[in-house]
Amino acid sequence: MSLEFHREFSLTGMNTLGFEVTAERFVRIQTQEQVSELHAELKRSGDPLLLLGGGSNLVLSARIPGIVAQMDLRGCEVEELEGASVRVTLGGGEHWHGAVSSLLEQGIYGLENLALIPGSVGAAPVQNIGAYGVEVKDRIDAVQVYDWQQERIYWLDNCECEFAYRDSRFKRESGRYLILRVRFLLSRIAATVTTYAPLQARLSTEEQQDPRAVFRTVCDIRREKLPDPERLGNAGSFFKNPVVDGATYERIKAAYPDLVAYPDIAGFKLAAGWLIDRCGWKGRKMASVGVHDQQALVLVNLGDGDRSQLEKLATAIQADILETYGVVLEPEPRFYP
Ligand SMILES: Cc1cc2nc3c(=O)[nH]c(=O)nc-3n(C[C@H](O)[C@H](O)[C@H](O)COP(=O)(O)OP(=O)(O)OC[C@H]3O[C@@H](n4cnc5c(N)ncnc54)[C@H](O)[C@@H]3O)c2cc1C
Known part of the structure; x- marks a missing residue:
């Protein structure tokens, strides 16, 4: 079975944030043999490649240049x-x-x-x-x-x-x-x-x-x-729980005795949701995206949100967390391209 490429293919239903996204070319990989075929096509065209699963850990731009290949190998x-x-x-x-x-x-x-x-x-x-x-x-x-x-x-x-x-x-x-x-x-x-x-x-x-x-x-x-992506677009937890050393943990704990944290091999893992919530972000909106009103770690698409809006919101949260606690928050999903 040879690969079937689709042009200007909509990925709107294939990313859990529910962003409107179009792939320049889209293909499904259903057999092992098709991988070599895809590689030959990538070499021929020089196109960039995005591998896609269920699109639940990706923040996509409105248009994806090159090829999007969805892994569909079963068994x-x-x-x-x-x-x-x-x-x-x-x-x-x-x-x-x-x-x-x-x-x-x-x-x-x-x-x-x-x-x-x-x-x-x-x-x-x-x-x-x-x-x-x-x-x-x-x-x-x-x-x-x-x-x-x-x-x-x-x-x-x-x-x-x-x-x-x-x-x-x-x-x-x-x-x-x-x-x-x-x-x-x-x-x-x-x-x-x-x-x-x-x-x-x-x-x-x-x-x-x-x-x-x-x-x-x-x-x-x-x-x-957690909000169901079918009803409210989201990518699950948007930030990783930051891991800090003992001294940093003690400093934050002294200022915020109710800090939620767990011991970790490298020091302490701070609950990112708690850090964000304590800064008053829960339920806040920015354009058509926002912070979920019950779960501060989840950023949501309120309707016609897009990547740039989500990026602005995430950056504003990261800046606030850095200023308040001196801690860097790292996003969990991958931004592409
Ligand atoms: C509501 C919700 C709840 C979630 N809860 C959790 C949770 O509890 N714990 C947790 O860890 N995560 C959670 N996630 C994040 C997400 O579900 C996981 O990261 C999941 O494994 C992503 O799978 P996917 O198929 O959707 O990957 P995609 O989002 O399609 O891709 C994710 C990354 O993997 C790459 N990729 C995909 N398939 C392949 C492949 N076959 N080979 C190589 N690279 C590949 C992509 O290029 C991309 O970089 C949650 C997400 C949502 C929306």
Whole structure:
């Protein structure tokens, strides 16, 4: 099956911020063979390339020059290992939440805390998605990539992916890799993680051992806490939680005793939502974008917002946070181009 390019293709329904976006050329990658074909076309045309999954971690301009390629490679292989371990290989184009719930139905555990995160399997390692005490790196065995530089397909093991908080080799070397498949190491035996206080508070002692209860509760909390992109355009948490050293933490804590922060290997992770909320940003609007009225970490499209409006709002918040606390806020989504 050869690649089918669409010209002036609308991506408005394909980015969760709901911005009006048009791609100069758009193509779906459905087979491994099509990757070489796409590479040949990129070399021929000299066009820039944007890889797209579900568009839930991207802030796009109105027009995307060159080619937008959506990863649509499907598939799920389950391999039973010794003991109760299970190796699961998923195509990069699989829907993340669909895969998490399908594995749970098959009695394969380990991804339940990451339920309802929008997007694709292939994008999950890019920013090492995380929620409710689990990061995807904790479950990844290896990632299969096409390396645009070396023009070959190979597997990177967990260490080689250089995962960190909302970060990975794929994010740092953006443009080098296309993620084709992700291999997870999961289990038939439930080993739930319920250390995250708001999750634990909702679960009885019995439910804390039950991955299905964890899955359900994570979904409930997320539906209550986060705006549904179908109704109100957003890209989830807009800023990373800044990690600061002990001295900085003590300085801020002295001025703001109610500061929300968690110990981290590198010092303390400050709750970015708390920092923004404390500066009075919750519910504020700027042109057609704003800060969600219940969740200060989420920036929303109020109707006909666009990238430049969102950029202005994000910059104003960053400047305020720097002036107030002396802390740099880093956006989580990628701005493109
Ligand atoms: C309501 C909401 C809630 C969210 N909650 C969370 C959360 O709890 N935790 C969390 O970590 N994130 C969260 N996110 C962010 C987002 O869902 C994740 O980052 C997700 O993994 C992005 O997947 P995607 O397929 O939409 O990627 P896209 O937004 O399409 O792409 C993201 C990046 O990955 C690259 N990319 C995409 N596919 C591939 C591929 N196959 N190979 C190489 N690069 C690729 C893109 O070029 C881009 O740089 C949330 C977002 C929303 C809208």
